[in-house]
Amino acid sequence: MLPLRVHLQYKMSVLHPRSLIGCMVRRIPEGSTERYTRWINEITQDQLISQVYTSHGPTVIMPSWFCSRHWFDRVGSFDEGGKGVPEDLLFFYQSLRQGGGVARVDQCLLVYRYHEKAATHSVLEETIWNLRVDFLQERVLCRWESFTIWNAGKQGRKLYRSLSPANQKKVKAFCDVDENKIRKGFYTYEESKEKPKPKIPVLHYKEASSPFIVCVKLDMTGGVLEENLHALQLREGVDYYHFN
Known part of the structure; x- marks a missing residue:
């Protein structure tokens, strides 16, 4: 911890007694998980809520958490299942379910x-995926009558x-x-037991x-994805959510 951590996070927790309070971080060795570290430090306060469904996990990382004992007990403590259990993600989701905020x-x-032996590496990717999909369905998709998956490739189809x-x-x-995916015109869900099998149209994003549920990795397109979303005048957390 650096000087003033407890003091500054305590002051914020007084203003947000039902929130998990995080902070910006410095990663060592220098340059470790560069994209992830940039995301931790640079997403906006609004995105701390809107980006809770991404593969990065909790929008304020567990080592930085600060909250009252009252809120910790209200959420219900950590899952002590041991190796392979993403206890930070489970606690984070439960805090949100209880009406908690993030700051x-x-x-x-x-x-x-x-470091390479960190416990986070023992958690299976599929475990995290299933938790994220369930939380997305519970918090977002249940409110929508219909939606578009932004990405007709591997990740978009997997989400579907x-x-x-x-x-x-x-x-x-x-x-x-x-253009190749768009030219094909549709995605056929071959694993479906329905007859005929569902065919979902594949469109250009402008059409x-x-x-939208956006299944394109953040910070990987040189800003093109973000420019496209902005050009359509879409509002994050209203018109779209990032999932990858």
Whole structure:
């Protein structure tokens, strides 16, 4: 911990007694998980809530958490299942379910070490995926009558296959920028037991309609994805949510 961490996070927790309070971090060794570290430090206060469904996990990282004992007890403590249990993600989701908020002190107050034997590496990717899909369905998709999956590639199709049958029927289209996928015209859900098998249209993103679940990795397109979303005048947390 760096000087003033407890003081500054305590002050914020007094203002947000039902929130998990985080902070900015410095990663060592220098340059470790560069994209992830940039995300931790640079997402906005609004995105601390809107980006809770991404593969990065909790929008304020567990080593930086600060909250009252009252809130900790209200949420219900940690899952002590041991190796392979993403206890931080489970606690984070439960805090949100209880009506909790998320806030961040916008100062670097923590040195966050990366090492290859960290417990986080023992958690299976599929475990995290299933938790995220369930939380997305519970918090977002249950409120939408229909939606578009932004990405007709591997990740978008995987999300579609992972949805409940009721939410699969809400998918009105996939959209993409890849002309080959768009030219094909549709995605056939071959694993479906329905006859005929569901065929979901694949559109150019400019022809698709909101709301969207965006299955394109953040910070990996040189700003193109973000520019496309901005050009359509879409509002994060209203017209779209990031999932990857």
